[in-house]
Amino acid sequence: MAFEGLSDKLSAVFKKMRGKGKLKEADIKEAMREVRMALLEADVNYKVAKEFVAKVTERAVGDEVLESLTPAQQVIKIVNDELTSLMGETGARINFSSKPPTIVMMCGLQGSGKTTHSAKLALHFKNQGKRPLLVACDVYRPAAIDQLKVVGAKVNVPVFEMGQANPVEIAKKAVSHAKDYGNDLVILDTAGRLHIDQVLIEELQNIKAQVSPQEILLVIDSMIGQDAVNVASSFNEALGIDGVILTKLDGDTRGGAALSVRAVTGKPIKFVGMGEKLEDLEPFYPDRMASRILGMGDVLTLIEKAQTELDEKQALEMAQKMKQNSFDFNDMLSQMQQLKKMGPLSSVLGMIPGVAGKLKEEDAEQGEKQLQQVEAIIQSMTAAEREKPSLINPSRKRRIAAGSGTRVEDVNRLIRQHEQMQKMFRQMSGGSKKGKRRKMPFNIGGMGGMPGMPF
Numbered sequence: 001m002a003f004e005g006l007s008d009k010l011s012a013v014f015k016k017m018r019g020k021g022k023l024k025e026a027d028i029k030e031a032m033r034e035v036r037m038a039l040l041e042a043d044v045n046y047k048v049a050k051e052f053v054a055k056v057t058e059r060a061v062g063d064e065v066l067e068s069l070t071p072a073q074q075v076i077k078i079v080n081d082e083l084t085s086l087m088g089e090t091g092a093r094i095n096f097s098s099k100p101p102t103i104v105m106m107c108g109l110q111g112s113g114k115t116t117h118s119a120k121l122a123l124h125f126k127n128q129g130k131r132p133l134l135v136a137c138d139v140y141r142p143a144a145i146d147q148l149k150v151v152g153a154k155v156n157v158p159v160f161e162m163g164q165a166n167p168v169e170i171a172k173k174a175v176s177h178a179k180d181y182g183n184d185l186v187i188l189d190t191a192g193r194l195h196i197d198q199v200l201i202e203e204l205q206n207i208k209a210q211v212s213p214q215e216i217l218l219v220i221d222s223m224i225g226q227d228a229v230n231v232a233s234s235f236n237e238a239l240g241i242d243g244v245i246l247t248k249l250d251g252d253t254r255g256g257a258a259l260s261v262r263a264v265t266g267k268p269i270k271f272v273g274m275g276e277k278l279e280d281l282e283p284f285y286p287d288r289m290a291s292r293i294l295g296m297g298d299v300l301t302l303i304e305k306a307q308t309e310l311d312e313k314q315a316l317e318m319a320q321k322m323k324q325n326s327f328d329f330n331d332m333l334s335q336m337q338q339l340k341k342m343g344p345l346s347s348v349l350g351m352i353p354g355v356a357g358k359l360k361e362e363d364a365e366q367g368e369k370q371l372q373q374v375e376a377i378i379q380s381m382t383a384a385e386r387e388k389p390s391l392i393n394p395s396r397k398r399r400i401a402a403g404s405g406t407r408v409e410d411v412n413r414l415i416r417q418h419e420q421m422q423k424m425f426r427q428m429s430g431g432s433k434k435g436k437r438r439k440m441p442f443n444i445g446g447m448g449g450m451p452g453m454p455f
């Protein structure tokens with residue numbers, strides 16, 4: 001997960017501070033030196049790190065903090081505030097034109113994720129009732145047009161292309177096509193290069209001059225570390241970008257780009273890419289990101305994800321089944337499939353306060369493997385067995401284990417877990433005698449069951 005190293009280091013600094021109780025100015029200065037090192041190691045631009053630490057120190061050495069009963073908490077709050085303000089305070093969004101279509105021009109280096117994110121944006125806005133049109137302006141790499149068509153088909157959004165024609169002409173024709181066909185959002189997927197070069201920049205400037213996009217979004221791969229800032233500055237100087245989409249934040253990037261881009265270019269991050277799937281796009285909220293970096297979770301994003309990705313009707317049916325104690329293996333499978341829709345387990349769990357920061361990549365991977373194993377076991381059961389687990393006798397268990405590539409012990413464990421769940425649902429609907437809130441019986445990557453989620 002992005003920011004893992006930074007989060008770990010910051011929490012170590014804060015732990016040390018908390019352990020001291022009362023703080024002196026020297027303690028804060030020492031802590032801030034460590035914060036600065038942590039930021040630099042996370043690839044934050046050195047000037048940004050220096051200014052950040054200076055601001056936090058200035059606010060933290062005041063009597064108000066030092067004399068307070070919880071000085072360490074106050075310092076953490078200041079770090080949180082300053083991290084948020086570094087990334088731009090409020091979430092910046094796309095400016096929609098009052099005269100449709102709104103034109104969004106995507107630009108960026110090769111492989112940064114432009115094509116994928118053109119489709120992710122199209123899906124995001126289609127889900128909000130827009131009628132997007134994707135436009136293939138990357139004519140130099142023939143496969144790029146096909147790639148856009150493939151992702152366009154996946155999100156069910158039309159793709160406008162004219163083969164290897166002049167990209168400026170393509171953009172112009174696409175806009176008039178959009179007007180004719182009622183597309184209110186035009187997303188131009190432009191060509192990338194390995195490095196910024198004059199030919200590329202001129203082509204983008206020409207497209208800009210001819211179709212006047214409302215939004216020029218720069219797509220930056222967060223894995224390129226320190227270079228992100230140079231790329232952003234160069235594109236901004238040449239084109240005047242309106243915002244940034246930071247991609248691959250789900251990987252093990254150190255995350256410095258997220259913290260430096262806005263400070264150096266003055267242009268906000270508008271979206272972040274959190275995975276290869278076309279649903280894995282999140283609007284960027286500086287405050288929520290700061291909270292994630294400080295290991296305090298991001299409950300708001302989790303709730304929003306649940307609202308958009310989970311099927312409400314299915315959830316209600318499931319609740320009913322739990323109440324009636326008829327929660328079978330089919331229901332368990334469908335719950336797992338819903339959970340998977342919310343994204344990689346590591347990013348979902350990382351948003352839960354308390355889990356965030358403590359979650360290790362290995363735990364999430366192990367959890368992911370367990371989910372796959374459970375899925376394979378259920379899929380190897382017959383319809384009758386899924387509905388009536390009591391049918392599963394030893395010879396059936398052997399067959400299921402062989403079919404799912406697991407061991408009989410694994411099948412036994414799953415059956416036991418299902419029984420425990422049944423028992424728990426019974427207690428919940430009848431009311432547990434002790435009235436205690438119980439943990440769920442599933443154990444993801446050794447983290448214990450999570451309240452409210454059956455897995």
Ligand SMILES: Nc1nc2c(ncn2[C@@H]2O[C@H](COP(=O)(O)OP(=O)(O)OP(=O)(O)O)[C@@H](O)[C@H]2O)c(=O)[nH]1
Nearest residue numbers: 110111112113114115116192247248273274275276
């Ligand atoms: N893990 C992860 N992978 C991503 C993300 N966004 C894109 N990718 C992957 O990155 C690779 C490059 O993405 P593309 O969309 O082809 O990049 P591009 O900028 O259009 O590349 P060119 O067309 O060569 O300029 C693909 O394999 C994507 O699946 C993301 O947010 N997370």
